[in-house]
C-alpha cells in the first residue's frame with residue numbers, strides 16, 4: 001500500500017509514517033567498505049531503539065536521518081518528504097522545523113543560559129515558535145521544570161550545570177515546539193543506571209505528550225525495554 005495515498009476503510013487519510021528509509025548505504029571518505037543499514041519504518045508518536053556495538057554506524061545513521069550526511073545510495077522519507085533528495089537549504093529548514101536532536105556531547109551553546117539554549121530552536125524556526133504555548137520562554141520554563149532543573153539554574157550559563165543537568169537541557173531543547181522527529185545519540189552514557197532509566201522514561205513521556213517520534217541509539221541493550229521497537233545494527237542478532 002502506498003504511504004502517500006493510504007486511506008482506511010472509512011475513507012479518512014492515514015497519517016504518513018514519521019520515518020521510512022529504504023536500502024540506505026554510506027561510506028566515509030577514506031573508507032574502503034560501504035555500510036548498509038537495515039530499513040526503518042516508524043509511525044508518528046512511536047519510538048525506536050537502535051543498538052549495536054561501537055563502530056557499527058549508529059551515529060552515522062542518525063547523521064543520515066538528520067540530513068547532516070548524504071547517503072551514497074538509498075532513500076530517506078521523513079513525514080512523507082524525500083529529505084535525502086532535498087537541496088541543502090531546504091533540508092536545513094526541514095530539520096529546524098521538524099526535528100529535535102540530542103547529541104552524545106549535547107552540543108549546547110556555552111555562552112548562553114540554560115533557558116536561552118532551550119528557546120534557541122524557536123528563534124531558528126517560526127514553525128517551532130508557533131507551537132509553543134503561550135510563548136517559547138514559558139514553554140522552556142515548563143520543560144525545565146518537568147525535567148527537574150532547579151529554577152535558580154535557568155539563567156546560569158550551561159557550563160555551570162552538572163552533566164546530568166546539561167543532558168536534560170539538551171532534551172528540553174529537542175522537545176520545545178513539538179518537533180515530529182527526535183533523534184538522540186547515546187545521551188545517557190554518562191549516567192548511572194537509576195538516573196539513566198529516569199531520564200529515558202521522562203524523555204519518552206514528554207515526547208509522547210507531543211506525539212513526537214523518537215529514534216534513540218545506544219550500545220546498551222539493557223535500555224531496549226523502554227521502547228516500542230528495537231533494531232540491531234552490525235553483527236548483533
Ligand SMILES: Nc1ncnc2c1ncn2[C@@H]1O[C@H](COP(=O)(O)OP(=O)(O)OP(=O)(O)O)[C@@H](O)[C@H]1O
Pocket residue numbers: 028029052053054055056057058059060061219
Ligand atoms: N567523521 C568521520 N570520518 C571518517 N570516518 C568516520 C567518521 N565518523 C565515523 N567514522 C567511521 O564510521 C564507522 C561508524 O562510526 P559511528 O560513529 O557511526 O559508529 P557508532 O556505532 O556510533 O560507534 P560508537 O558506539 O562508538 O559511538 C566507524 O568505522 C568510524 O571510524
